Amino acid sequence: MVDQTDHSFSVDVASRGDIDSVQGLKAEARNLSFFYGAVQALKSVNMPVYDSRVTALIGPSGCGKSTFLRCFNRMHDLTDHTRYDGEILFHPDNVNILRKSVDPIEVRMRIGMVFQKPNPFPKSIFENVAYGLRVRGEKNRSELADRVETALRDASLWEEVSGRLDSMAFNLSGGQQQRLCIARALATGPELLLFDEPTSALDPNATANIEDLIHRLREKVTILIVTHNMQQAARVSDYTAFMYLGELIEFSDTNTVFTNPNSKQTEDYITGRYG
């Protein structure tokens, strides 16, 4: 369990075979609280997000995991009567991305998001991926083409769409649309990608593709994923955070959480003993 007073987050990650040294931080929530009007949805959450690793957020509906995720790219700014308290420090700049003076558009360029249901724009495949780059002011056609191809390759979609980049994104299957949304998020070169239940609307094959993709992407980008699927959290993540009623109950390496969790609340939830 994370010590609520300790901000050093010196979690020993050497216990996992595939992690051989203490990993640096990409971001960290410090005493993060969040309010929808008078309702407090997050209660002083302290949590590290390790660089080039996948961290899963699990917990029952209403526990605050999606609220927590959305804080990272300032999604709540779009909703009235909401309030942040505390900090999310983004590294290596060590900047608090919740500060009013920090431009949320710039935050979203560096921290991308993929939603539960694929949400391609009513544009061509190419234009969907190029969208963020155009917003940034990129006009050079060959540069755009290169960046779009790289993003589609990174999202494991290039082979399937390279011959029809001008066709409408809606013509793709659900799984392909979701990978297109991942390519769109990757195109601007984000440092952190947020996934909000990215496979809940997909069939098992498309889900396996996305999970494979997440596993490969961790080499390039840090990932924070909300999932209701316990097995998915166990499969794709290096670290798992269990949240309940707006509080972070346990944060540990995923192997520990799913075989021998420290907290009884975590154990009750992942073994299906929660009401």
Added chain:
Amino acid sequence: MTLDTQGIGHHISRQFNRELLDLHAHVLEMGNLVSAQVRDAVRALIEADTDLAAAVIARDPDVNAMELHIDQECNLVLVRRQPAAGDLRLVFAVIKAVIDLERVGDLAKRVATTALETRGQERMASQIGHLGASVQAILGRSLDAFSRLDVDTALKVRAEDKAIDAECKAVSRQILTYMLEDARTISAGLSLVWAARSLERMGDHAKNIAEYVFYAVLGKDLRHMAAAEREAWIASRASSTP
């Protein structure tokens, strides 16, 4: 920690509760059958009861069938429920314990076979009586620890196994003296030494089952741990338990 605090029956899904409770109950049922096999095999050996020995040998396929049945149940729980944490450790412990119980069954069959080979050597065979009783006791205690998922009882099994190892050596030496006295007893004596060795192996399996209880309840794997580290851990646990 005991069965109740492990909370096998506290899942939201009642069907999952039933599957885990059935699995646990079936291991104990297999344990009872194996214990009876050990008891009868030892009695057949000491009392030179060939009918009883034959009955033990005839019942061994029942033990094997139970192993297959419980393996199948474990497969179904894994594929249907994808258990995690304490549930996963319990299923893992069941899979392992069943292998040990089946081997104890095989060893009981071996002891029963020895009973058929050593007729007329009851005096020498009686040397094994106390060792046989000790093994039945440790197996019973191990199954008791498993039935209640009780780590304190499991700890006692570890200690008792050391005494059984020492007793096996002493019995083997006694049988050797008979063989030295009378060369005609060598064949039966060697069979009895093997029977003693089989009983000692049963103690090892009982210890293994106790170690699975540790793993299932506490998530701590004591197997293959260096003796000093294991003892230090047990001592630290004893001092931290009220």
